Amino acid sequence: MQKTLNKPVSLEGFGFWRCDDVVVTLTPADPDTGVVFIRDDIPSAPKIPARLENRMTVERRTSLGIQNDGKTIVQVDMVEHLMAALFAAGITNCCVRVNSQELPALDGSALPYVDAINSVGTVEQPGERKRIRVTQSIRVGTDKSYLEVEPPKPEDLTSTICYELDYPHCSDIGKQVFSAEFVPDVLQKEIAPARTFATQDEAKVLQSAGLCQRVSPQNCLVFTGTGVLENQLRFPNECARHKVLDFTGDLYLGGIEWTGRFHGVGSGHALNCQLLEKLLQSVTRRQE
Ligand SMILES: [Zn+2]
Structure with missing residues (x-):
């Protein structure tokens, strides 16, 4: 429905x-x-x-x-x-x-x-929501930073994602991994609460360029290298979870609920949308 x-x-x-x-x-x-x-x-x-x-x-x-x-x-x-x-x-x-x-x-x-x-x-x-099972492996990105999807196993009813990031230059972000199933309960409780983040150096660059002037550590987690500025983490791997949140939102620009096994390494908005474009192309090809 x-x-x-x-x-x-x-x-x-x-x-x-x-x-x-x-x-x-x-x-x-x-x-x-x-x-x-x-x-x-x-x-x-x-x-x-x-x-x-x-x-x-x-x-x-x-x-x-x-x-x-x-x-x-x-x-x-x-x-x-x-x-x-x-x-x-x-x-x-x-x-x-x-x-x-x-x-x-x-x-x-x-x-x-x-x-x-x-x-x-x-x-x-009334009316069905669009659900499509991924039928071919697709990968976008480079060796260092990529996003890929594999077709689901026959028994899979929902999508899964495993996301990895590594911020060697900011040790309090460091290496993080988050794996989850795309079901409403997990999306609402485990992914939706994860907040956007920046390193303190990134925040300084943006604000000195005149951007984000009203943004405080209450709207964006700021990592100093020794901890989070004026805030507390909701999850130890909150940054990886936020990347999955962004991925979820970007993928929904297809208006489709995909079933597949997704895996991201250091990927972000650009790769999310490149993968979605290829997924949509694969569906069009199947229909031709
Ligand atoms: Zn975001």
Whole structure:
């Protein structure tokens, strides 16, 4: 069955990058709508479907936009944490009304979205949600940093992911591994609460470039090399889990629930979207 929200629910905050105040309202949508962003601050209230073909290439985050003659006419930034929360809640149809170019940073995780969705509940709708079993191995990236998927074993009902990262230059991040099954309970409890992170050096570079001026260690875990600044970890491997959160949100730009065995090593948004592109191509080829 497809699913939407029982009723609208709003969250407020400020954008991580642009720092504008923002209100985002998740509203129910008809079957087969998918996830669609609507920029309420623009008089024509333009729509941006959350689909891979609308992805824009930006650093360290996932942005969507509509282009006309090579020019971006409307854009929405930082969609990945909300997309992961919608996937975790099994929501197939949702109109996301937002009054700024960027979704709120919140606590740097997808947990506030999950809590908001759970506070209003969901409702089933007619129509099947798209589920596809991966049938061929695909790998993107380099020897050092890559993302791959293998077809599921016959007995697999859901996807699994194993993610590894290594930050030798920041010993309090260090080597981390996280493995999980893609089921709602795990997504909501083990992945959604993991927060975005930066090393203290990265944070200094961003803020001295005039970005992220309102961001504090309460919106982004800051690793100093000897510990987390003014905050506490929710999980010892919270960074690896956050990478899986980003992966979950990016993969949902396909609008499909994949069944396969995923494995990432140091991968991020760019490789997430490259893998999704190849997965979608493999489905198109099968249908031809
Ligand atoms: Zn993230």
